[in-house]
Amino acid sequence: ALRAAARRAQLRTEGGASWALYDAFLDPHLASAYLQALDRGAELKGEHGGRLRFRLLHPPLPPLVHLEPVPPAGRDQSQTSILFGDQLLLKVVRRVWPGLSPEAELLEALDGAGFAGIARPLGVVECRRDGTASSLAIAQSYLHNGTDGFSLALTSLRDLYGDLSVDADGAVPLPGDSLQAVQTQRASFTGSASQIGVLTADLHLALAGLRGDPDLEPRPMTRDDLQAVADDLESFLERLLGLDDPRLETLSVHADALRQLARSVVHLPASGLVIRIHGDYHLGQLLRTDAGWYALDFEGRPSLAVKARRKKTTALQDIAGMLRSFDYAATVALRQQADEATRTSASLAPYGRAWASQARDAFLSHYLERVSGSGIVPEDPEASRTLLDCLQVSQALYEVDYELRSRPDWVAIPLEGMARLLTAEEQRL
16 A cells, blocks of 8 residues: 555656655554654654654553554545554544644543543644644544444434335325334334433533633633524525525525524523533434444534634534434435335335434433533523524534535435424424
């Protein structure tokens, strides 16, 4: 792999000398040397007063002689992950920015707070220049035998759709019949959703308990925080409407209702806390192992600037992301099972919505029960619900923007989800 990478990246200077650029972590010796520097807590001086610091959080690392690096299969946009043996995962930042990585920052803080629902951070690599520390890598314990939450949800839904598709004849079932069928087919995801609700509550309780660092400490919610939530919704809306894309006709139809929802948030009483949050919370960011559920990837939304990812906000933003994820899973699984235009798809869709509704309710009820009395979420249930509705709609618009750029064929998924949220909001009012 190293030779192939070198051949692909070979360059020639005018003098005829040959050079090769390649990913250093494709070289087992260089990858091992990087880990060895972390094991001994090395600190290297650079030019102009810069320093490269390998900081070990939980010495010692597993015996390095047994940790042969497995070359990465590929590189994503922001980081590369290298597995050493079956005990340690090294995540290397590819897009380096001044300041701490939200993931390195939060993982170290959560570990210090005793939160067990993460892959334990073992060490971090930082560079410091002109008084600013920048994150370069983080080493974590490797979670064995794990499956991500979205894959588990799709498996549950495939079983449900597969059992029901045999009798699907185009007839659309009543809501009560759909809910009963999910239970009868033993395809409910409520057990897992309940566990995820508890994990999420414990995560937020740990984040709300951080002290000693102004960048991490929680504070009471203010009207400015509510205004920021409303502004985010309206900003997404106006940017998407400005595209004048015919696929977004549904958005135009609901534009006034969306603006009204944003205005209603501004007038809510400021209650609860703003804390550091996960920031990109969905089923794909969870891992289920033999030991339980774990939260992964605390970098936040990749499209946002780092300053925005480190911003404190209501914990309900994470809740909104997870609630939307259950809805997403139901639609994605249905698309995998049946063509959208078929009668089978029309008759199966209500069962998927029933599956998602049960999962959402189980997740939210267990979360709220766990955080009750903590002051994290607004005290008034109606205010909390309105704020959560706004955040879910804003999340759906974020998904629309993402799908337009990444998977245009999926744009209808968040648009339909947004419409259902607005309908439910109108019925509640």
